[in-house]
Amino acid sequence: MNEKSQSFKKVCGKIHAASVIFLALEILFGVIYLLGVTGIDTMWTGNIWETIPELVRTVTMLLMFNYVRLIFGQLRKSETPFLPEVPRRLKAISYTLIIGGWTYWLSGFIMDALQYFAAIPRIVGIDISAATVFGFMFFMFGCVIWGISYIFARGCELQQESDETL
Numbered sequence: 001m002n003e004k005s006q007s008f009k010k011v012c013g014k015i016h017a018a019s020v021i022f023l024a025l026e027i028l029f030g031v032i033y034l035l036g037v038t039g040i041d042t043m044w045t046g047n048i049w050e051t052i053p054e055l056v057r058t059v060t061m062l063l064m065f066n067y068v069r070l071i072f073g074q075l076r077k078s079e080t081p082f083l084p085e086v087p088r089r090l091k092a093i094s095y096t097l098i099i100g101g102w103t104y105w106l107s108g109f110i111m112d113a114l115q116y117f118a119a120i121p122r123i124v125g126i127d128i129s130a131a132t133v134f135g136f137m138f139f140m141f142g143c144v145i146w147g148i149s150y151i152f153a154r155g156c157e158l159q160q161e162s163d164e165t166l
Contacts (some may be wrong), residue, residue: 001018012076026065030058053107053131060100060138067093082159084154090149097142105135128139 033051065091076079108131 001015007077008081009076012072016069016072016076019072021067023062023065023069023103026061028056030055030062033058048150053080053104053111056100056104056107056132057131060096060104063100064093067096082158084156087149087153087156090145090152094142094144094146094149097138097145100139101142102137103135103139105132107137108132 033054037051071086071089074083074085111131
């Protein structure tokens with residue numbers, strides 16, 4: 001095994017470990033949000049309407065980190081990044097971010113409108129207006145990753161052609 005291959009596997013292993021940690025943190029945040037809705041005093045205690053955007057964000061991030069975990073868990077054992085599962089999982093990440101970002105943006109927009117027009121009180125800890133900004137960013141990152149998934153799909157085709165030629 002050459003030095004570049006070892007370095008590739010080492011980096012993939014570190015990214016895999018980080019994604020597992022972030023996945024666990026998102027699960028913890030989700031539990032804290034839900035406990036806050038039930039009335040247990042947390043730093044994000046509030047009603048369900050104010051917590052909906054954050055739960056949408058949490059679910060989006062849970063799915064994304066899980067796909068990242070799956071991708072890099074497989075890559076750390078592989079000699080090449082051009083595996084058939086990688087572009088499929090990258091597309092899944094992109095769809096998750098696009099749909100989750102749009103939903104996050106929409107829920108934040110609706111909560112802002114409700115707070116303004118229906119006088120729902122704003123709580124400390126959940127910044128609804130940030131949902132619109134981060135929702136748009138999720139959407140844009142999803143679009144970029146969607147493009148990258150097509151690059152990886154083409155790389156897989158070239159890898160297969162190269163393997164068949166040898």
